[in-house]
Amino acid sequence: MGKAEEFEELRPLLFSIAYRILGSVSEAEDAVQESWMRYQATTTRPASAKAFLSTVVTRLSIDVLRSARVRREEYVGPWLPEPLLTDPYEDPARAAELADSLSTAALLLLERLSPLERAVFVLREVFAFDFPAIAATVGRSEAACHQLAVRARRHMGAGRARFEADRKDREELAGRFFDAFREGDVDALTELLAADVQMIGDSGGKAPRFQPVISGAERVAGVLAVFVPLVIRGAGVVEPRQVNGQPGAILRDREGHVLSTWTLDVRDGRLQTIHTVNNPDKLSHIGPLADAWQALREATAAPPPEH
Structure with missing residues (x-):
């Protein structure tokens, strides 16, 4: 399989990661496109296209979110995430987590987290990445990622409303x-x-x-x-x-x-x-x-x- 085919196969996952970190359709699409450009420019083939591209899109999203925080603080009136009609990524085993993390209420709770906490929470709780993979993705130790995940879960749990389950x-x-x-x-x-x-x-x-x-x-x-x-x-x-x-x-x-x-x-x-x-x-x-x-x-x- 060529690079273009590998990328297109992973594009839904990459967008879904970026959107949950950023809360913005346009910024998530930009991060995915930049990931492709960097993947295309690599002279050596990564051992895992998924690991490489997930790392790139996550780090890009963290950087964008850090700068976006300033703009959102100056935003006129309440800031809400850009509406998303269809999540391109599907995983029957994670359907409940994927749906819950996409809601406006959940995305607003994610806004309370630091960019690193948000990325770790998304990778771990939504997409079930293991801690070695998360550590490699965000460039932190496994112990640090465990701490980030604990803090993120605590913040999310404290603010989460009990919405109708049915x-x-x-x-x-x-x-x-x-x-x-x-x-x-x-x-x-x-x-x-x-x-x-x-x-x-x-x-x-x-x-x-x-x-x-x-x-x-x-x-x-x-x-x-x-x-x-x-x-x-x-x-x-x-x-x-x-x-x-x-x-x-x-x-x-x-x-x-x-x-x-x-x-x-x-x-x-x-x-x-x-x-x-x-x-x-x-x-x-x-x-x-x-x-x-x-x-x-x-x-x-x-x-x-x-x-």
Whole structure:
């Protein structure tokens, strides 16, 4: 097998590692591409293409994350990971770990870790690399990697919410939510909210948004009461999709262009968190983008639908 074939076979794994370390589709794709260039430039064939490429993509991702931390601290409003519709890497033996680590909630917890802790956690807990391989990948001793893994697990465990385990129940509740959304039934939407629900929006200062974080069922219901009629009036399309392995949707304008993505976190049969990504810089990989400001102007100017 040639280098190109080896690389293409490993590309899904490399992207999945990079995305979980970075929380960014575009940065993960760049890291994977740079890994290929370095692999292509090697004059000697590595004993293991997987080990070589995993090391390169992990180290590149750590370096990118270190510089990204500064930018994220200066980010306008809440920072959320770039939405991912499909994880290219599949491993039936690790399906639960792969899905859990992809959720918006898990990726936000990973943001609390140092770049090295995050890389070690991803390699060990998500992809089941052994400690000798992890040590070689991150350039630390096995003992140091054990310590990094322990700290990372402790931080992740302390912050992890107990989300609904039953995927069927999550999907059913999300279906009810988006059905009510499309029908403009704010009362039905409100019934699905937990008392301490949060609605968190990432616009990066580049798209319309309400308050960055809205807390409590009454306040979130108030926002939905304003927002849902605007979507309907603007003939927007709510397209239910899995987003980061969780129930969610893509909101599109009347032309089918992307306005935002929504993901729903479910706990105890109620919506606990609604994450919305509206920043166009984080949506371009999904498809052609709408002009969100123009869509808002049109929806505001349009007469309400007749009943």
